[in-house]
Amino acid sequence: MPGMNAVEVQDISKRFRLYHEKHSSLKERFVHPRRMTYEDLWALRDVSFEIPEGQTMGIIGRNGSGKSTLLKCVTGILQVTSGKVLVRGKLAALLELGAGFQPELSGRDNVFLNASLLGLSTREVEKRFDDIVAFSELEQFIDNQVKYYSSGMYVRLGFSVAVNVEPDILVVDEVLAVGDEKFQRKCLDKIKSFQKEGRTIMFVTHAADLVRQICESAVVLQEGQVIGSGPPGEAIRLFREHLLEGGDEAGGGEPAEQILVDDASRMRTSTGEAASSTRPIVITGTEIQHPGIGRRQYLMPREPLRLWIAFDAIMSVPDVVFSIEIHDQLGNMVFGTDTEILDVPYDAPPGGGVVDFAFPSVPLLDGTYAINVGIRNRGGGTVYDWREQECRFEVMNPGRSVGSVALDVEVGVRSLSAS
Amino acid sequence: MDAPGTAQGASHGTVSGTGSGTRDLAGPDRPLLDRVQGSDGATHATRPKPARVVATRASLRQRLMELWGSRELIVFLVRKEIKVKYKNSVLGLLWSMLNPAFTLFVYYVVFGIVLKNGIPQFAIYLMAGLLPWNLFQTAMMSGTGAVVDNGSIVKKVAFPREVLALASVGTAFMFFVFQTTVMVLFMAGFMHPPSWGELWILIPSLAALLLFCGALTVFLSAVNVYLRDTRHLIEVLLIAWFWAVPAVYPFKTLYAKLVDHHLLWVYFANPMTVIVLTFQRILYNAHMAHVTTAATAPTVVLLIFSAKWYLVANLVVIALSVALLLVALVIFGRLEGNFAEEL
Numbered sequence: 001m002p003g004m005n006a007v008e009v010q011d012i013s014k015r016f017r018l019y020h021e022k023h024s025s026l027k028e029r030f031v032h033p034r035r036m037t038y039e040d041l042w043a044l045r046d047v048s049f050e051i052p053e054g055q056t057m058g059i060i061g062r063n064g065s066g067k068s069t070l071l072k073c074v075t076g077i078l079q080v081t082s083g084k085v086l087v088r089g090k091l092a093a094l095l096e097l098g099a100g101f102q103p104e105l106s107g108r109d110n111v112f113l114n115a116s117l118l119g120l121s122t123r124e125v126e127k128r129f130d131d132i133v134a135f136s137e138l139e140q141f142i143d144n145q146v147k148y149y150s151s152g153m154y155v156r157l158g159f160s161v162a163v164n165v166e167p168d169i170l171v172v173d174e175v176l177a178v179g180d181e182k183f184q185r186k187c188l189d190k191i192k193s194f195q196k197e198g199r200t201i202m203f204v205t206h207a208a209d210l211v212r213q214i215c216e217s218a219v220v221l222q223e224g225q226v227i228g229s230g231p232p233g234e235a236i237r238l239f240r241e242h243l244l245e246g247g248d249e250a251g252g253g254e255p256a257e258q259i260l261v262d263d264a265s266r267m268r269t270s271t272g273e274a275a276s277s278t279r280p281i282v283i284t285g286t287e288i289q290h291p292g293i294g295r296r297q298y299l300m301p302r303e304p305l306r307l308w309i310a311f312d313a314i315m316s317v318p319d320v321v322f323s324i325e326i327h328d329q330l331g332n333m334v335f336g337t338d339t340e341i342l343d344v345p346y347d348a349p350p351g352g353g354v355v356d357f358a359f360p361s362v363p364l365l366d367g368t369y370a371i372n373v374g375i376r377n378r379g380g381g382t383v384y385d386w387r388e389q390e391c392r393f394e395v396m397n398p399g400r401s402v403g404s405v406a407l408d409v410e411v412g413v414r415s416l417s418a419s
Numbered sequence: 420m421d422a423p424g425t426a427q428g429a430s431h432g433t434v435s436g437t438g439s440g441t442r443d444l445a446g447p448d449r450p451l452l453d454r455v456q457g458s459d460g461a462t463h464a465t466r467p468k469p470a471r472v473v474a475t476r477a478s479l480r481q482r483l484m485e486l487w488g489s490r491e492l493i494v495f496l497v498r499k500e501i502k503v504k505y506k507n508s509v510l511g512l513l514w515s516m517l518n519p520a521f522t523l524f525v526y527y528v529v530f531g532i533v534l535k536n537g538i539p540q541f542a543i544y545l546m547a548g549l550l551p552w553n554l555f556q557t558a559m560m561s562g563t564g565a566v567v568d569n570g571s572i573v574k575k576v577a578f579p580r581e582v583l584a585l586a587s588v589g590t591a592f593m594f595f596v597f598q599t600t601v602m603v604l605f606m607a608g609f610m611h612p613p614s615w616g617e618l619w620i621l622i623p624s625l626a627a628l629l630l631f632c633g634a635l636t637v638f639l640s641a642v643n644v645y646l647r648d649t650r651h652l653i654e655v656l657l658i659a660w661f662w663a664v665p666a667v668y669p670f671k672t673l674y675a676k677l678v679d680h681h682l683l684w685v686y687f688a689n690p691m692t693v694i695v696l697t698f699q700r701i702l703y704n705a706h707m708a709h710v711t712t713a714a715t716a717p718t719v720v721l722l723i724f725s726a727k728w729y730l731v732a733n734l735v736v737i738a739l740s741v742a743l744l745l746v747a748l749v750i751f752g753r754l755e756g757n758f759a760e761e762l
Binding site for chain 2: 008016017072073074075076077078079084085086087088093095096099100102104105109112113116117118119121122145
């Protein structure tokens, strides 16, 4: 076991030919013999990595970054244009649960058909049939036609078959996003027991939380290239960084974040240009400081954070209130406060000034957080200036806890005596 | 619960860039990595496993071994086809026998009673030739489309895809078995015994037929992915091919003309001719051919070749088909790489 790699991906590239007009009938090929215009699309470019036996590796990347193509190349569904993939042991892929299920056949028949498609012999299926059915919790429906199954039941049966193939290497593609919460938990438990048995898992997702929870290392893919690999925390950070960078391009990207980023850049330009002259007091800039500045660009949980807001008043403005809001990536407000709540009254004289919000500890776990800042009068009747997502900071959790808040916790376990 | 180790994480926090643009990240939580692996990880992966290269063209030998490993899959696919076909019908499987029985009956009425065409026991003569031909035709029609029709599986699951074409042949063979059952019942009903002494020649003949079908369907199913016309072309070709085989008309009537024009070899270059003649020779039974019915003049329906002739002819077809099958598998392997993209 030591030193052996279960999967070795060596410099693989995959090119797709996108034909502008597909001529796949004889007549069309005769009529337009030369008019086969196409574009080359490199879905993968010189991708290399290896997964040591018994390890779980996550592949993260945005939609369209080549994750699924990579999986298909590793499983042999697609043939690589160049490079080589080496695999040690039996490989089972959960690319699409229940692929190849025949709606007309019963659950029982489909288990046999699907398992044999995944490379199991009849005798092996017979031996594991009860386990498969028990895991899927479909005992009473196993002799019903699959077409009457709900989508959840369908997926459950598909997952049960695939994991009971007892592969040495399990390739999982986003499939855990389906099914109800209880079943998801069950799937995760199964994956964890796979890990304990020393099986190798290749896990593809864009759910950073899951990668942290399950994987021992991760590879970040962007536009078909590996932009980094390493422990999950680092990889997730890299992934987030690139998510923000690439946010201005159209297309790709997770929708929620995409919109957020687009909005932010638009807001900044529009308010930046139009606002300044007509208002009595405006924000001229913000700055963030935390221990990571200059070295790593992100915060560790519970590190301090300071935010300065510079403002400029063209006349004296009484009863000014400065407010801030911290939002997470999905746009949920994590925290909001202002100088009215904090009871710091301020009358701004003409000229500039600086507000200083200091957080001695930021108890947040992973994520990129955006700060909205604003100036208004007491009571909120007039908003002098408001900047959406004026600045952002990132928190990177080096530990293995998941979630969004770094709660302090102490744990004690003790056995109760029988008496 | 882990304490978010500030000092530890910060020391590893910087990312070192390498020339290729790939960054290798040294991990802040290395110790955690070994936990899962180290604890009781040795239960599963103890025996060394051979490395297998995915994603390069497999050699013919590997392909054949994979194919052999997938034989059960072929059985499941055949079973699936048949089950799905008759799933919601009341009579179910019985239809696969009723259909040829009815055909036989109609031919018996039309050609045996109404339009007497001089061939005694015409229904049995026809059926003897149709048995192998139907297998061939069914296999070709479904086999050519096998990969395209199963596109959803081909795109999602990795398995030797030749299996799909071969399963079509297997399905056609199952229908052949049903039809043969009907044929046997009819022959018993009409007191029409086969040529018992040469019955065993049906075995090499059937092997030749299955191998020939396998070779063609493997090749055509791959070509059809890229040129979808193939399927329609095959449908048309099969019509012509049918009349190039002496299933409906007696070979005897053509024999003299073929010899005159020195075209006999062309006729026999068609493996289906050999196979159909073999089936007719054994099931229709040449010795019955001289028996005349009613007012028609005696007709010699079958040419009488020796048993050895049939055996050798069929063995030649087997050899040819095996060679074709190997070539087809190689071509299939070449074309297979882009299946998932083309579908």
